[in-house]
Amino acid sequence: MFRFIAADLKRNLAGAAIVALIIALATALGVAVTLQERALRLGSARAASAFDLVIGAPGSETQLVLSSVFLQAAPLPLVPGTVLSGLARDPRVAWAAPIGFGDFAGDSPIVGTTAELVAGMGGVSEGQVFSKLGEALVGALADHKIGDAITPLHGRLGEGGHAHAEARYTVVGRLKPTGTPWDHAVLVPIEAVWAIHEHHDEDEEEHEGAEHHEEEEHEHHLDFSRPIDPAALSAPEAPGLPAILVKPKTFADAYKLRMEYRTDRTLAVFPGEVLTRLYGTLGDARRVLTAVAAGAQGLVAASILLVVVVHILQRRRQIGALRAFGAPRGVVFSIVFLETFAVIGVGVLAGFGLGWLAARSISSILTEESGIAMPVVFTAEDWLAALALLAATVVIAAIPSALAYRQSPAEALRG
Amino acid sequence: MIDLAIRDLVVAFKGLERPALSIPELAITPGERIAVTGPSGCGKTTFVNMVTGLSKPPRGAVSWDSIDLASLSEPGRDRWRAQTIGLVMQNFHLFPGLSAIDNVLLPQRLTALKLAHGHREEAARLLSRVGIERLDQPIETLSRGQMQRVAVARALARRPAVIVADEPTASLDADAGAAVADLLLELAEETGVTLIVASHERRLIDRMKRVIRLENGLVVRDGTSSTARPQFEDA
Numbered sequence: 001m002f003r004f005i006a007a008d009l010k011r012n013l014a015g016a017a018i019v020a021l022i023i024a025l026a027t028a029l030g031v032a033v034t035l036q037e038r039a040l041r042l043g044s045a046r047a048a049s050a051f052d053l054v055i056g057a058p059g060s061e062t063q064l065v066l067s068s069v070f071l072q073a074a075p076l077p078l079v080p081g082t083v084l085s086g087l088a089r090d091p092r093v094a095w096a097a098p099i100g101f102g103d104f105a106g107d108s109p110i111v112g113t114t115a116e117l118v119a120g121m122g123g124v125s126e127g128q129v130f131s132k133l134g135e136a137l138v139g140a141l142a143d144h145k146i147g148d149a150i151t152p153l154h155g156r157l158g159e160g161g162h163a164h165a166e167a168r169y170t171v172v173g174r175l176k177p178t179g180t181p182w183d184h185a186v187l188v189p190i191e192a193v194w195a196i197h198e199h200h201d202e203d204e205e206e207h208e209g210a211e212h213h214e215e216e217e218h219e220h221h222l223d224f225s226r227p228i229d230p231a232a233l234s235a236p237e238a239p240g241l242p243a244i245l246v247k248p249k250t251f252a253d254a255y256k257l258r259m260e261y262r263t264d265r266t267l268a269v270f271p272g273e274v275l276t277r278l279y280g281t282l283g284d285a286r287r288v289l290t291a292v293a294a295g296a297q298g299l300v301a302a303s304i305l306l307v308v309v310v311h312i313l314q315r316r317r318q319i320g321a322l323r324a325f326g327a328p329r330g331v332v333f334s335i336v337f338l339e340t341f342a343v344i345g346v347g348v349l350a351g352f353g354l355g356w357l358a359a360r361s362i363s364s365i366l367t368e369e370s371g372i373a374m375p376v377v378f379t380a381e382d383w384l385a386a387l388a389l390l391a392a393t394v395v396i397a398a399i400p401s402a403l404a405y406r407q408s409p410a411e412a413l414r415g
Numbered sequence: 416m417i418d419l420a421i422r423d424l425v426v427a428f429k430g431l432e433r434p435a436l437s438i439p440e441l442a443i444t445p446g447e448r449i450a451v452t453g454p455s456g457c458g459k460t461t462f463v464n465m466v467t468g469l470s471k472p473p474r475g476a477v478s479w480d481s482i483d484l485a486s487l488s489e490p491g492r493d494r495w496r497a498q499t500i501g502l503v504m505q506n507f508h509l510f511p512g513l514s515a516i517d518n519v520l521l522p523q524r525l526t527a528l529k530l531a532h533g534h535r536e537e538a539a540r541l542l543s544r545v546g547i548e549r550l551d552q553p554i555e556t557l558s559r560g561q562m563q564r565v566a567v568a569r570a571l572a573r574r575p576a577v578i579v580a581d582e583p584t585a586s587l588d589a590d591a592g593a594a595v596a597d598l599l600l601e602l603a604e605e606t607g608v609t610l611i612v613a614s615h616e617r618r619l620i621d622r623m624k625r626v627i628r629l630e631n632g633l634v635v636r637d638g639t640s641s642t643a644r645p646q647f648e649d650a
């Protein structure tokens with residue numbers, strides 16, 4: 001019986017392969033949608049997991065999370081510098097670190113922060129943490145090497161940014177991989193960011209006011225060789241900050257802090273919570289895409305069923321002949337069933353493989369662009385879906401098999 | 416060896432005034448060589464379907480020895496046919512993609528999980544007996560005459576008591592047809608099986624000892640080929 005099935009499939013190899021391919025593509029569509037949505041969700045959730053509580057100025061919560069966790073540059077309103085010093089003194093806070101952005105090194109965002117945040121994100125894998133204003137750390141996936149010099153650009157090159165020609169950082173260390181957009185970032189002391197922009201603003205004023213200015217004055221403002229002064233953060237005249245990352249000591253502290261810092265001057269958010277809201281939207285999109293994929297699968301199932309039934313009807317004489325030679329009806333049923341099931345089953349399995357590959361390649365492109373590691377993983381849910389598809393396959397394969405089962409052996413003699 | 420007794424067989428199809436086949440009484444003794452003939456639509460195919468159990472006799476009895484096919488279920492008839500009847504058909508019904516010997520062994524393989532001991536050797540012997548030298552030759556590369564000879568080997572592979580051939584030479588040229596006719600008769604002689612051939616070809620009919628002529632579903636002549644001969648005109 002198996003020899004007969006093998007010979008039959010081999011003879012109809014092209015047709016069987018095309019049917020399997022169509023099924024594979026339809027299956028892959030559904031699988032890819034599910035896997036990709038999950039990868040986005042898991043990836044962004046993992047990226048946000050290091051960020052317990054983010055405090056910024058009142059405005060869009062989503063934008064605050066996108067800018068701080070995912071480093072999507074956007075002009076954010078600033079919180080007064082005193083908020084950071086207040087948090088630093090708060091006993092419920094393990095550590096609080098500023099996140100200041102706006103400059104770029106190539107396509108890598110430059111983030112001004114402190115050593116505490118570096119430690120909070122896992123520390124460095126090589127080199128050391130910055131100790132002077134002119135020192136920088138690079139993310140695990142950033143293009144720069146230790147020892148490289150980095151000239152910050154205000155804004156991106158392609159977007160009309162201009163160089164802070166006077167400033168120059170030297171890379172002294174590399175961060176451990178985090179699977180977040182921070183892997184592409186360049187981290188510098190927040191003081192350096194302040195110094196550059198302070199200097200920059202003055203520079204522009206000078207341009208407007210007086211024609212001449214002294215080189216030495218710049219040197220005075222931009223002394224990048226001086227060590228970091230932690231006290232600068234808590235100085236009363238400390239500049240405003242776009243966002244502050246806070247590590248609360250306990251769960252309860254986190255909730256208390258969030259409540260306290262939701263005022264008319266500050267906004268406190270749990271990035272995880274904001275993401276959950278975003279996932280709601282993402283989930284809606286997935287449901288639509290899943291429905292489209294299911295529709296496609298249904299249409300494919302219907303047309304495949306038609307093809308198989310027509311094929312069986314065309315071969316009714318041959319099937320009758322099998323019966324005429326004494327093959328029991330059960331064997332005839334089994335032959336048609338196994339052949340159909342094998343072709344569809346191969347298609348479904350290949351579809352899972354294809355869908356996985358598609359989600360993998362889409363994810364790797366997205367990871368390349370965003371730095372967010374996107375895990376493409378199957379879960380128990382998928383195996384249930386696979387079982388459901390196989391169950392549907394059983395039903396579909398049973399229909400032509402039943403036709404063959406009812407085939408009269410007398411057909412063999414006609415014509 | 417077994418004998419056939421048909422009694423009060425009536426096969427009628429919906430929408431037809433006359434029964435397709437009506438045989439009040441007919442007996443065939445073991446080892447007979449019988450031609451069933453008649454113009455097209457005379458009931459030959461229905462006759463073959465009835466005596467092989469491909470269809471269930473709707474009225475009357477078709478009994479091989481003590482087994483009345485009308486009383487058997489469909490699976491029962493399948494089992495009985497597999498054990499009793501060797502079929503040779505006009506369109507061969509060999510299965511492409513399988514070799515000559517695999518085609519001969521296919522009926523056995525489809526009814527049992529494992530080939531019984533000696534079946535392969537028997538199939539090889541039969542193939543060489545019918546003049547097929549290469550056992551593993553793909554069936555689709557054979558000539559039509561060779562194909563029908565493989566089909567004859569397949570019909571004999573399970574040592575049936577009866578060979579039923581439905582227009583075995585109709586789709587062959589004269590030489591190949593004569594070779595197949597020779598084979599059928601020789602093998603029937605060697606094995607002692609009953610041979611029933613439904614055919615309208617005179618060369619084949621003339622070589623049978625007994626000729627049953629059907630017209631409009633009725634037996635209009637049943638006798639030796641010499642007495643029956645004047646009845647035939649080549650179509």
